[in-house]
Amino acid sequence: MTVANAIEQACPGRRLVYFGDLARTPYGSKSPETIQKYSRQNIEFLLGKGAKLIVVACNSAASVAAEEMRREFQQPIFDVIGPAVAKVGQIVGAASAKATRIGVIGTRATIKSGIYSRKIHELMPDAAVYSTACPLLVPLVEEGWLSKRETKMILRRYLQPLKIKRVEALVLGCTHYPLLKELIQPRIGKQVKIIDSSLEVAVSLREYLARHPEDDEIEREGGSSEFYVSDITEAAVATARKIFGRPIDLVKV
C-alpha cells in the first residue's frame, strides 16, 4: 500500500489496479518456490484486470520472483529493488572515488536471496555491502508500535552491526520500513543516507512512462484506482485509510 500510494502521487490520472494478498502474507519468511507461485498467481490476476505494466511492490517477492516472472510474462515488470539500487549508485557511488560501505535491511527472504548485494556490486564493484535480516520489524509496524520503547530497542539491536561498519547509506529493503524511518535515522547515524525502496520505484515508473508516451495513452484510460485483496480485516481497512489519507474500498476476491 505504501508503494501504491507513492505511485498514485507520482503518476496521477493513471488507472491503478492494486492487489494485496492478505490471505497469505507475510511472504518474508516463506520459501522462494512458494513466493514465486504466489507472485505468478498475483500477476495473472492483475493482467486479468487489464494491467499493461506490473509493479512487484514487495521486496521479498521482488528478491526471489521478479526475474523469473520477467521470463514468464511479456509485460514490463517493475520491482522495488532496481530503482533503490540505482538511487544508491546516484547518491553515494558517483560522488565517491573510494570504496563505499552500504547497509541493507530487509526480511529473511530478501536478505537470504543476496539480491541487493549482487545488484549493488554490478553497479559498484568496490562497494562493501552489509546486510541484516530484521524479521520482527514487519509485525511491529503492522501492530502500529511506531514509537514504543521496545521497537527502538529492537531497531538498535538490528542496526548495531551496520553502525559498527560505518555504512554511508542504508537501503530500506522492505516496504514496511519507511514507517520506521524517523526511528532508524538517529539510530544508524544522522549522516547516513537512507534510501526508501517504495519511493524510488514510483519515481522510476514516472520516468519510464514519460519516456514511453505510447504506453501513456493506453494507461491513461480510466484514471482511477481499484483495490483488490484476498482477505479483509478491520486492521487492513484502517491501514489503507491511514496510508492513502482517505477511505479505501477494499474488494475481496
Added chain:
Amino acid sequence: MTVANAIEQACPGRRLVYFGDLARTPYGSKSPETIQKYSRQNIEFLLGKGAKLIVVACNSAASVAAEEMRREFQQPIFDVIGPAVAKVGQIVGAASAKATRIGVIGTRATIKSGIYSRKIHELMPDAAVYSTACPLLVPLVEEGWLSKRETKMILRRYLQPLKIKRVEALVLGCTHYPLLKELIQPRIGKQVKIIDSSLEVAVSLREYLARHPEDDEIEREGGSSEFYVSDITEAAVATARKIFGRPIDLVKV
C-alpha cells in the same frame, strides 16, 4: 508442532498425520472466513491421508472454525480450546465457591472471537474473564527470542492489565506460548495457575481413545507419524527438530 509432539507422547503407537500450513500461516491476523476456508481444506487433506479423527491444533482456527467444521464433517473433531477450558474449571472453578478471575491470552483472531470467554462462562457463569490479544508473541517465538530483554518487556506490557485484575489462572490460548511459559509465570505472578492448551488437548485425546476401544483398534494401524507441510524452509526444519527432539522428515504437498 507443540500439539503433535504432546499427542505423540500421550498416545504412543498411534498413526499421527500432521499437516502444517506453513505457506499460509500465520492465521491469527486473518479473517474468520479465510481461516474457515483454510481449515476445511486442511481437514480434507488429512481425511484423504486416512485420518479417522481430527485435532485442530491451532487456537485461531479452533476459535473461528472448529464449530463450523463439526457441522460439515462426520469425523470427531478435537480442538485446543475445549480441553483448556475444562482444565480451568477443574483447577479453579470447582475448588472456589466465590467468583473467580480468569485471564486469557491469544492471537487477535482468538481473542476477538470471544470463544474462551463464552466457554468459560458456560462452565462457570460467575467467573470474570479478562482477555488480551498478544499479536507480537508469535513472531518473537518464531524468531527464537525466548530470553531477550525486549521479549520480557513486551510480555510485561501485555500481561500488565491481567495482573492488575489479579487473575487466579491464565490460559495460554495459542500453541506458541508454552515456549514462553518460564517468562510468563514470574511476570503474571507465581501463584497464578497457567493452563497450556497444547498439553490439555493431548490429555483429553488420550482419555477419549481409552473410552473408545473400537476406535483404538482402527487407529493403532501403522503406529508411526507422517509430517506434511505446504511450504518448507530451513527455519521449519530446525523448529521441528527442536520440538520433537529428533530429525523430522517434512514432506511438502
